[in-house]
Amino acid sequence: MYAQRSLVGRAPEQATIGGLLDHAPDGGAALVIRGAPGVGKSALLEWAATTAGEKFRLLHAAGSVTEFGLPYAALHQVMRPVLGHRNRLAPKYRLALDVAFGRTSGAPPEESTVAMAALDLLAEAAADRPILLLADDAQWMDVASQQTxxxxxxxxxxDRIVLLATHRDAEPGPLLDAAVPAVDIAPLDAGSAAELLDGAAGALDPGVRALVLDAARGNPLALLELPRAAGRYAGANAGRIALTARLENSFLARTGELDASTTTVLEVAALSDADDVAEIVAAAAILAPDAPPSLDPAVSAGLIVVDGASVRFRHPLIRSAVLQRLGPDRRRACHAALARALSGRPERSVWHRAGAALRPDAALAAELEQHADQAIRRGAQAFAVGALERAAQLSAARGDRQARTYRAAALAYTAGQPENGERLRRHHRDLIDAGHDELRHEWLNELADSDHGGEQRIHMLLGHAERATAIGDHTLATDFLRAAALRCWNLSPGRPVGKQVIAVAGRLGVTDIATRAQLLAYGSPFDSDGTVRALIAQVPPAGRDAATTYRLAHAAACAGASDVSEGLLTEAADRIRSEGHLHTLGRTLSLLAWSALRRGSWSHAVAAAEESTRLCAETRQPFWEAASLVAHAMVAAFRGDFTDAENLVVAAERLNPRRFATTDAVAMLARAAIASGQGRYDQAFTCLAQLHDPAGSAYHPAHALWSLAGLAEAAVACGREDAARTLIARLPAEVRATTSPTGRMNLAFAEAVLTDSFSTAMAADMTMWPYERYRLYFAYGMSLRRGRRVRESRDHLRTARDGFDRLGAHPLADRARTELRAAGERSDSPVTDVWDSLSPQEIQIASMVARGMTNRDIAKSLFISHRTVGSHLYRMFPKLGITTRGELQRMAAEHER
Structure with a gap:
């Protein structure tokens, strides 16, 4: 398919790609090649394919600028040559691909399950021979394929896979992700441009040559194409025509030289959603039955390439040029011909019939909606958005148009397409009447913007919930109630409006246990701990699905019941992993990181935070990504890795997530932990005091309550005890009267430290909070030593030191050693634990090994290939000085904290 060709001026890019190919037998890589149209992106792919030669199995797909694309169409194009390896896959993955590619019916697979199936299949095929996967013009592929x-x-x-994708620099897309390496292709420099032009058209008149060089501005395609039409752009108007337009006009001029039958083939090919020669020729014959379709003139003109049963345009600009000349009548005629040629493929012909439709068609709209439902069942929600939108446009009845537009808009928001959601929401606004339609539109408004409006918006949501209940839409009513309660938590818990949310829920008769727990915890976190625990106890594990477990866990976390939330979140994460919901898994792991952090399970917290950060970046959830980065920063600060902690906080702030009080509050917690660990106690106190300021963006009474221990410690260390007492005294009455064990512990800790009276706090059971427990021992030990009760102080300081060592709290362990030496007791530094040399993902894999999971089981859980798991284990064994999986299991079990 690829001809050998030399490239001019692309030595750095060729060296980069060549290095990836050379390394492929040992490990894979991906590279996105970005640039303007005609800059030479596709030429680099052709060079890579030729360079790879027979050493690689070549897989290729190309996006096309048509009006639609079937879900996973491009992925199927890529995977088709290796589908013979399907039998090596687990049944779940084999079925996912079969359903996604329309080979069989079945439950809709999650997009992540399809992606994992594709990864596993490619990894299996690459075991025989390295794979070079080329994705040309990825920005025009169907969204499901782009995401995969x-x-x-x-x-x-x-894995032995090299993935090279080209992408237009002005187009958005999932591949333009900071986690995916990319290179920008610039125009050729003057010398290289002249060399390319002279090699392709050396006989040009000097004046024309200068004109072409000036017009092309280093664009390789322009340097090759514009000499054909140089005279057309001479004169004063030459500089006014955009380069892309010049190229398209040049291609149009070439198509204008073709006969009618060949032009018809090009027109049909430009509108076709596939590259099948037989289909395109059959449709062209329908349009021009008296003129046999001919491809040869277009091939000779350098416009298309025919490779066996497929046809492709030499460059996407040729296709767009052909489409540009199509008038609306001719476009509809081509669609109609394609629809007839595809009469046996209803999932594709329906789109061409929709493209040929001149006026609303109720039956066609209903068929498109059915295809949208089918796409949802195949796990292709993004595709379903487009199908529903087109169904709405073709709907004859206003009510159908409104309902389908609403479905498309809501699905766009939940499928991670906020831009499409916003556009469709505006369309929906023009279609609604009062009553139910208006309430649905209000829900779209909430999906679009859930972080503005303050208490006024919360009251509006409560009103919407009551109206929805009155008309019998209890699902919508519950959605409004949960949104109102979540605003209470995120914008500032403890305000009276939270109680009003709970009261309205009671009046409306909300009975779902998980929903009741959420409303209580979000709306009134300071006195709901006991009730939330009781509600959770009413739902046995056997009766909890993944969504219910997550919701109960989130309620427990917001109520301060970290001991309950950690177990529930671990359970929820396991369930969600098995179902492949990456979006929800990212959130779950973020919450788990915070619960594990508060419980002193720092290795688990970091592993959860690191994975959550990656998943939330993938699924475009900046709020949760920032929360995970900050949780990771907290552990880094506690361990004394202050540079890493600072970098993580900066990364979280750079995301600029939705400006909730929760995001600002947790950022202040991390900055306080860094400052305190470095001995800058005045700064630590200032950071934590911001959580108590109602006028500040970080005001959050719940986080303020849960961080009173740190506030009091910092106040004593910098001599601001009176300021700390004032802040505690000014806490809202319901905060100071909290029934939450976590809240009561922090109040008791602060009281002990600020009054130098430890008897009550020391008598309390602090098993739930090991970090605070050892900090209390440390504070009491220091107090005793200052009071000249040196012998008594040693026991407490020793307990604190040993506890800090076990947790890995190195700064406080060092301080405890200093205090012990001042109390007359020698205290040696601890032996370095090789376990600390493992990365977060390695710790996660080791934990799964300890649970008896195989490499393939671990790979499925972490959404990586089993060879990646094996690679991690290969590196871990020498680090830990072990040689067997059993030794790793024992070490992992010993380090479970």
Whole structure:
């Protein structure tokens, strides 16, 4: 398919790609090649294919600028040559691909399950021979395929797969992700441009040559194409025509030289959603039955390439040039011909019938909606958005148009397409009447913007919930209630409006246990701990699905019941992993990181935070990504890795997530932990005091309550005890009267430290909070030593030191050693634990090994290939000085904290 050709001026890019190919037998890589049209992106792919030669199995797909694309169409194009390896896959993955590619019916697979199946299949095929996967013009592929390619690009480093994708620099897309390496292709420099032009058209008149060089501005395609039409752009108007337009006009001029039958073939090919020669020729014959379709003139003109049963345009600009000349009548005629030629393929012909439709068609709209439902069942929600939108446009009845537009808009928001959601929401606004339609539109408004409006918006949501209940839409009513309660938590818990949310829920008769727990915890976190625990106890594990477990866990976390939330979140994560919901898994792991952090399970917290950060970046959830980065920063600060902690906080702030009080509050917690660990106690106190300021963006009474221990410690260390007491006294009455064990512990800790009276706090059971427990021992030990009760102080300081060592809290362990030496007791530094040399993902894999999971089981859980798991284990064994899996299991069990 690819001809040998030399490239001019692309030595750096060729060296980069050549290095990836050379390294492929040992490990894979991905690279996105970005640039303007005609800059030479596709030429680099052709060079890579030729360079790879027979050493690689070549897989190729190309996007096309048509009006639609079937879900996973491009992915199927890529995977078709290796589908013979399907039998090597687990049944779940084999079925996912079969359903996604329309080979069989079945439950809709999650996009992540399809992506994992593709990764596994490619990894299996690459075991025989390295794979070079080329994705040309990825920005025009169907969204499901783009997302799968982005998934693969992040995960092929341990497999013998090189993925090269080209992408227009002005187009958005999932592959343009910071986690996927990319290179920008610039125009050729003056010398290289002249060399390319002279090699292709050396006999040009000097004046024409200068004109072409000036017009092309280093664009290789322009340097090759414009000499054919140089005279057309001479004169004063030459500089006014955009380069892309010049190129398209040049291609149009070439198509204008073709006969009618060949032109018809090009027109049909430009509108076709596939590259099948037989289909395109059959449709062209329908349009021009008296003129046999001919491809040869277009091939001779350098406009298309025919390779066996497929046809492709030499360059996407040729296709767009052909489409540009199509008038609306001719476009509809081509669609109609394609629809007839595809009469046996209803899933494709329906789109061409929609393209040929001149007026609303109720039956066709209903058929498109059915195809949208089918796409949802195949796990291709993004495709379903387009199908529903087109169905709405073709709907004859206003009510159908409104309902389908609403479905498309809501699905766009939940499928991670906020831009499409916003456009469709505006369309929906023009279609609604009062009543139910208006309430649905209000829900779209909430999906579009859930972080503005303050208490006024919360009251509006409560009103919407009551109206929805009155008309019998209890699902919508519950959605409004949960949104109102979540605003209470995120914008500032503890305000009276939270109680009003709970009261309205009671009046409306909300009975779902998980929903009741959420409303209580979000709306009134300071006195809901006991009730939330009781509600959770009413739902046995056997009766909890993944969504219910997650919701109960989130409620427990917001109520301060970290001991309950950690177990529930671990359970929820396991369930969600098995179902492949990456979007929800990212959120779950973020919450798990915070619960594990508060429980002193720092290795688990970091592993959860690191994975959550990656998943939330993938699924475009900046709020949760920032929360995970900050949780990771907290552990880094506690361990004394202050540079890493600072970098993580900066990364979280750079995301600029939705400006909730929760995001600002947790950032202040991390900055306080860094400052305190470095001995800058005045700064630590200032950071934590911001959580108590109602006028500040970080005001959050719940986080303020849960960080009183740190506030009091910092106040004593910098001599600001009176300021700390004032802040505690000014806490809202319901905060100071909290029934939450976590809240009561922090109040008791602060009281002990600020009054130098430890008897009550020391008598409390602090098993739930090991970090605070050892900090209390440390504070009491220091107090005793200052009071000249040196002998008594040693026991407490020793307990604190040993506890800090076990947790890995190195700064406080060092301080405890200093205090012990001042108390007359020698205290040696601890032996370095080789376990600390493992990365977060390695710790996660080791934990799964300890649970008896195989490499393939671990790979499925972590959404990586099993060879990636094996690669991690290969590196871990020498680090830990072990040689067997059993030794790793024992070490992992010993380090479970």
């Amino acid at each position: 390619l982005a998934f693969l690009a992040r995960r092929v480093t341990a």
